[in-house]
Amino acid sequence: MFKVPAGPEGEYHIQDIYGNIRRVATVDEIRSLRNPKSYSPALAEDAIRAFNGMGPWLEAYDEMLADWDEIHGLAE
Structure with missing residues (x-):
């Protein structure tokens, strides 16, 4: 899973390995996941x-x- 930027407020979403956007990322996920x-x-x-x-x-x-x-x- 990856984090992808999703807005002007610094929000990130979770993206699976197939490129599907799944949901808003948690603070822990933003810290630990890489960008694709x-x-x-x-x-x-x-x-x-x-x-x-x-x-x-x-x-x-x-x-x-x-x-x-x-x-x-x-x-x-």
């Missing part, structure tokens, strides 16, 4: 190769990991 981000197929392929030891790991790939928040101490 997309990556080019070439970058995704390079990250997969690096993850499997077939290329260098670049810092840019970190945020593509499912547990990125935990790695960086942002998970609650």
Whole structure:
């Protein structure tokens, strides 16, 4: 799930992985969830190769990991 801005008052809504807007986000969700981000197929392929030891790991790939928040101490 992601948070997406939804108005001039700083309100956020929850968006699922399919892009559907579900509801207004709670304060805790606003603090802990990331905004959605997309990556080019070439970058995704390079990250997969690096993850499997077939290329260098670049810092840019970190945020593509499912547990990125935990790695960086942002998970609650």
